[in-house]
Amino acid sequence: MEALQLFLDTLLSTLRDVLPIAGIIFGFQLLVIRRPVANLKKVLIGFGYVLLGLALFLIGLEEALFPLGKLMAEQLTDPAFILGEGVSRALLWDDYLWVYLFAFAIGFATTLAEPALIAVAIKAQNVSAGAISVWGLRTAVAIGVAIGLALGTYRIVTGTPLHYYIIAGYIVVIIQTLYAPKLIIALAYDSGGVTTSTVTVPLVTALGLGLASTVPGRSPLLDGFGLIAFASLFPIMSVMGYAQLSDWRARRNGRHDNAGE
Amino acid sequence: MPSLLRPFMDSLRDLAPIILVIAFFQLVVLQQPLPELGALLSGTLMVVLGLTLFVRGLETGLFPLGESMAYAFARKGSLFWLLAFAFALGFGTTVAEPALIAVAAEAAEVAAAGGMIANSEAAREGYAVGLRITVALSVGFAIVLGVLRILKGWPIQYLIIGGYLGVVVMTAFAPREIIGIAYDSGGVTTSTITVPLVTALGVGLASSIKGRNPLVDGFGLIAFASLTPMIFVMAFGMVIG
Numbered sequence: 001m002e003a004l005q006l007f008l009d010t011l012l013s014t015l016r017d018v019l020p021i022a023g024i025i026f027g028f029q030l031l032v033i034r035r036p037v038a039n040l041k042k043v044l045i046g047f048g049y050v051l052l053g054l055a056l057f058l059i060g061l062e063e064a065l066f067p068l069g070k071l072m073a074e075q076l077t078d079p080a081f082i083l084g085e086g087v088s089r090a091l092l093w094d095d096y097l098w099v100y101l102f103a104f105a106i107g108f109a110t111t112l113a114e115p116a117l118i119a120v121a122i123k124a125q126n127v128s129a130g131a132i133s134v135w136g137l138r139t140a141v142a143i144g145v146a147i148g149l150a151l152g153t154y155r156i157v158t159g160t161p162l163h164y165y166i167i168a169g170y171i172v173v174i175i176q177t178l179y180a181p182k183l184i185i186a187l188a189y190d191s192g193g194v195t196t197s198t199v200t201v202p203l204v205t206a207l208g209l210g211l212a213s214t215v216p217g218r219s220p221l222l223d224g225f226g227l228i229a230f231a232s233l234f235p236i237m238s239v240m241g242y243a244q245l246s247d248w249r250a251r252r253n254g255r256h257d258n259a260g261e
Numbered sequence: 262m263p264s265l266l267r268p269f270m271d272s273l274r275d276l277a278p279i280i281l282v283i284a285f286f287q288l289v290v291l292q293q294p295l296p297e298l299g300a301l302l303s304g305t306l307m308v309v310l311g312l313t314l315f316v317r318g319l320e321t322g323l324f325p326l327g328e329s330m331a332y333a334f335a336r337k338g339s340l341f342w343l344l345a346f347a348f349a350l351g352f353g354t355t356v357a358e359p360a361l362i363a364v365a366a367e368a369a370e371v372a373a374a375g376g377m378i379a380n381s382e383a384a385r386e387g388y389a390v391g392l393r394i395t396v397a398l399s400v401g402f403a404i405v406l407g408v409l410r411i412l413k414g415w416p417i418q419y420l421i422i423g424g425y426l427g428v429v430v431m432t433a434f435a436p437r438e439i440i441g442i443a444y445d446s447g448g449v450t451t452s453t454i455t456v457p458l459v460t461a462l463g464v465g466l467a468s469s470i471k472g473r474n475p476l477v478d479g480f481g482l483i484a485f486a487s488l489t490p491m492i493f494v495m496a497f498g499m500v501i502g
Contacts (some may be wrong), residue, residue: 016357042325046321047318049315113276
């Protein structure tokens with residue numbers, strides 16, 4: 001009974017999130033475009049799938065993965081775990097190696113399951129006639145998020161200002177933009193925005209707050225933020241890097257073939 | 262039913278890394294047993310099923326809808342209505358976004374703790390609502406700008422680099438407390454339902470206009486939607502503080 005209640009509540013709140021979107025779309029469709037939606041029945045069924053799917057997805061995460069993930073984030077950042085029981089000394093940045101590794105691994109894994117990224121990857125594969133594969137893009141983005149989060153936790157531990165990292169990241173992105181294949185640029189910029197939604201944000205927030213409240217001298221209010229910014233910036237670099245790498249390999253192979261003739 | 266089996270296996274494969282990471286850290290690093298194995302398994306099953314249905318719904322519902330609207334607007338040829346739609350979509354989907362509501366509430370706490378606003382319920386509430394409207398306006402503006410870019414064929418990098426410059430300049434002047442929140446607000450604006458719709462809209466527009474490449478010109482709307490909130494939120498912080 002309780003499970004059913006939870007299911008209905010979640011479905012209802014998902015519905016509430018979708019309502020403004022549906023209102024805007026159908027409003028414009030009826031008042032401005034003034035044409036019936038093509039395959040209306042199919043589209044509505046699709047909307048139904050999306051709603052139901054998202055509700056199930058969120059309940060499953062809430063029930064199973066989030067509590068455990070948050071608990072682990074707290075335990076890993078706890079000084080008692082880092083130093084072992086009964087030891088007490090000042091913590092250095094390299095005492096937190098497991099935290100960086102956890103941030104890396106969980107960033108990689110949650111990004112692979114991020115529904116919004118799956119959507120963009122499917123679209124990119126269709127539009128590029130398969131040149132950009134769903135898996136290639138998702139892996140590239142996941143590596144970017146992983147590196148970003150590892151670096152982001154390192155920043156919280158050391159307490160260096162967030163904007164130094166972000167501005168340095170921008171400079172790298174701008175330099176990469178000059179050299180990356182033109183086809184990938186817009187997609188790479190987009191992949192920064194899609195990485196952080198349903199799955200990644202709650203876990204990452206727990207990690208950031210856990211760290212900021214246990215590392216001496218950090219305030220959760222001031223230093224707990226910023227991980228999401230890292231997770232949105234680094235995929236831009238990794239996706240462009242992935243395209244540059246495939247481009248470079250293709251060219252090298254091409255040259256190799258020419259030399260063989 | 263067999264047609265659902267393959268996507269189901271795909272979703273299972275998508276989730277396997279999360280389960281592996283959690284199991285490894287719990288069992289090997291923290292050396293603790295997995296609590297409530299039953300709930301963990303049933304929860305995972307729900308996540309897998311949910312992801313399967315979501316992907317199926319994308320392809321039958323959200324993608325075709327976004328694309329057919331793009332074609333309809335392109336055929337209608339009214340720039341005003343297209344831009345009005347773009348703004349409404351950006352603003353409407355963001356203002357009620359749960360992740361943003363959560364971040365705005367936290368930001369209000371920070372502002373109150375930092376002495377930027379009075380530490381009362383009403384002041385915090387007002388601050389959070391102001392922040393949400395600011396971010397929603399910025400996303401509406403971003404989608405309008407992104408749609409204009411697709412229509413005119415402007416190269417995306419100049420706009421993005423201009424946006425980066427905006428962020429850097431604003432960082433120099435914004436109050437320190439707002440910077441972390443501003444940078445994060447760029448990431449939380451784009452929800453799981455907005456992204457597929459906006460992507461389908463952009464790609465649909467780019468493929469229905471002569472001389473535009475759907476890959477080069479169709480993507481990029483999300484990028485604007487993650488960049489403008491940073492600038493707008495820092496401006497908000499400067500006005501309040």
